Amino acid sequence: MITATTPKPLLTLSGVCVFYGNFRAIDQIDIAVGAGEIVSIIGANGAGKTTLLKAIIGQADRVEGRICFAGAEILGSTTAAIVRSGIMLVPEGRRLFPSLTVEENLQLGWEVGRRGQIGFDDVFRLFPVLREQRRQRAGWLSGGQQQMVALGRALLANPRLLLCDEISLGLAPQVVAELYALIPAIKARGIGILIVEQDLERSLSVADRFYCLLEGRVSLAGRPAEVTHETVIRHYFGL
Amino acid sequence: MLVPWINQLLQGILLGGLYTMFATGLSLSAGVMRFVNIAHGDFIVLACFALLVLTTALGLNPVVATLIVLPFAFLFGFGLQRFLLQRVVGQNVLLVILVTFGLSIIIENGLLEGFGADTRKVSGGWLETATVALGQGINVGLFQVFTFIAAVALVAVLDLLLYRTGIGAKIRAVSDDVAAADLIGLSSGRIYAVAMGISFVTVGIAAGFMSIWTNFDPASGPTRLLIAFEVVVLGGLGSLWGSLAGGIVLGIAQSIGGQWDITWQMLAGHIIFLLVLAVRPQGLFPRY
Numbered sequence: 410m411i412t413a414t415t416p417k418p419l420l421t422l423s424g425v426c427v428f429y430g431n432f433r434a435i436d437q438i439d440i441a442v443g444a445g446e447i448v449s450i451i452g453a454n455g456a457g458k459t460t461l462l463k464a465i466i467g468q469a470d471r472v473e474g475r476i477c478f479a480g481a482e483i484l485g486s487t488t489a490a491i492v493r494s495g496i497m498l499v500p501e502g503r504r505l506f507p508s509l510t511v512e513e514n515l516q517l518g519w520e521v522g523r524r525g526q527i528g529f530d531d532v533f534r535l536f537p538v539l540r541e542q543r544r545q546r547a548g549w550l551s552g553g554q555q556q557m558v559a560l561g562r563a564l565l566a567n568p569r570l571l572l573c574d575e576i577s578l579g580l581a582p583q584v585v586a587e588l589y590a591l592i593p594a595i596k597a598r599g600i601g602i603l604i605v606e607q608d609l610e611r612s613l614s615v616a617d618r619f620y621c622l623l624e625g626r627v628s629l630a631g632r633p634a635e636v637t638h639e640t641v642i643r644h645y646f647g648l
Numbered sequence: 649m650l651v652p653w654i655n656q657l658l659q660g661i662l663l664g665g666l667y668t669m670f671a672t673g674l675s676l677s678a679g680v681m682r683f684v685n686i687a688h689g690d691f692i693v694l695a696c697f698a699l700l701v702l703t704t705a706l707g708l709n710p711v712v713a714t715l716i717v718l719p720f721a722f723l724f725g726f727g728l729q730r731f732l733l734q735r736v737v738g739q740n741v742l743l744v745i746l747v748t749f750g751l752s753i754i755i756e757n758g759l760l761e762g763f764g765a766d767t768r769k770v771s772g773g774w775l776e777t778a779t780v781a782l783g784q785g786i787n788v789g790l791f792q793v794f795t796f797i798a799a800v801a802l803v804a805v806l807d808l809l810l811y812r813t814g815i816g817a818k819i820r821a822v823s824d825d826v827a828a829a830d831l832i833g834l835s836s837g838r839i840y841a842v843a844m845g846i847s848f849v850t851v852g853i854a855a856g857f858m859s860i861w862t863n864f865d866p867a868s869g870p871t872r873l874l875i876a877f878e879v880v881v882l883g884g885l886g887s888l889w890g891s892l893a894g895g896i897v898l899g900i901a902q903s904i905g906g907q908w909d910i911t912w913q914m915l916a917g918h919i920i921f922l923l924v925l926a927v928r929p930q931g932l933f934p935r936y
Contacts, residue, residue, distance in 0.1 A: 466831065466833075468830060468831060487835065488830060488831070488832075488833045488835070489833040489834070489835045491833065492832065492833030493833070497832070497833075498831055498832065500828060500831045500832070504825060504827075504828035504831060504832075505828075506820065506821040506824040506825060506828065506829075507824055507825075508820060508823075508824050509817060509820055509821055509824065513817045513820075513821075514821075516814070516817065517817065517818065517821055517832065517834060518832065520814065520818075521832055521833040521834055522833075562832070563832075566832075566833075
């Protein structure tokens, strides 16, 4: 198993298994994410990427192994406690509260999180369009704007680690490019980012390191620059 | 010739205030939390008996007694949701119905055991009999007017609470998408419990007015539930101001029906309910 060196290990998963009933969706995974580091989880549909994020955030049914965040064991903690300790998820499909306004959606992120320097002004600076739309119901926004609200909501929780699940899903390439262009600014604040993405190129282009999942196991890990496209594809599909 | 009908119309509108109070708590649990508390009416009756004890055994003023009951109602609703109902929320809807139906049976029989089957009433003193003469032989009861004003105020306060406060936003968020709420660390279990606590405060308030307005006995609950149900559906699920409209429609239908032929009092209400359901199944003021 490859354990790449990280600047400062913020999150470490050791020997983590996740079960759905008797089915082992994640099998003995070791993963580390450092502060201010972007780590990509790639893998085909059903490889266990979303399950992994759910295990970290405390929303998986049965998890074994160890999950340490900022020096403390978080496996078994409630999601609310994990979020307060500084991990926030941008869920797959955005999962905004459609009948609430943009501002109310953002406010919820602020309330569940920990106190920190990121405030509403920072989010509006990052996504100026949200300031204009802040009284609009979230359900009426375009997909791209909804993704901005989802990201903004997560940032307002002042996370030390941001989990991004398929932020490109269902969005126009142009919008995806705009969103990904903001990732370095988030990293620059010293926030660790764990990105789950099916879009290989996109995901590897921003990542410092990556892990490739195949049927619940890490099939390849390393730095994007150190591996060839063919190697990644081989481990992606298990060829 | 017309005066009795106008009197009944006014009676009906004011009765609608009481019905709105029955319905607001149910509207919260059904519209916001998406489940039906079959024991809602029985909890109102249970609170009525609590008020009866406080006013007779301790000799408290009904208003004071109601104010004492309210915080306990909140805690009771909070605990009931947290420790019992939360276990069945999100599973088969039949489970919620079965559990609350069981509660209904427990409350009815418990009250029967403790208080007997006699019809009871809380005395409202002079307020009960005071009337306001509007001229031309048209009179309304002062207490009924107070009840109606209180119902409007209750709806207004709940509306503000839901749409202008932080906890209100959380309740609406959980109502929108429970799983998403859990994913971002909004503990839906706690928020459901707070919402149920608020629902039970409305139960306490409704009991405060109902216990003076009308007679009750241990078996009065299901009728109150039926009324609350019809009001919520008439008004539109989850719409608080809709509940006020629904309450007034039902109150007028019963009052006018009763004036025409006393045996038609309840029936007229049910017929109007079924008619609206047939023509406008989403209710008068649907939330979406």
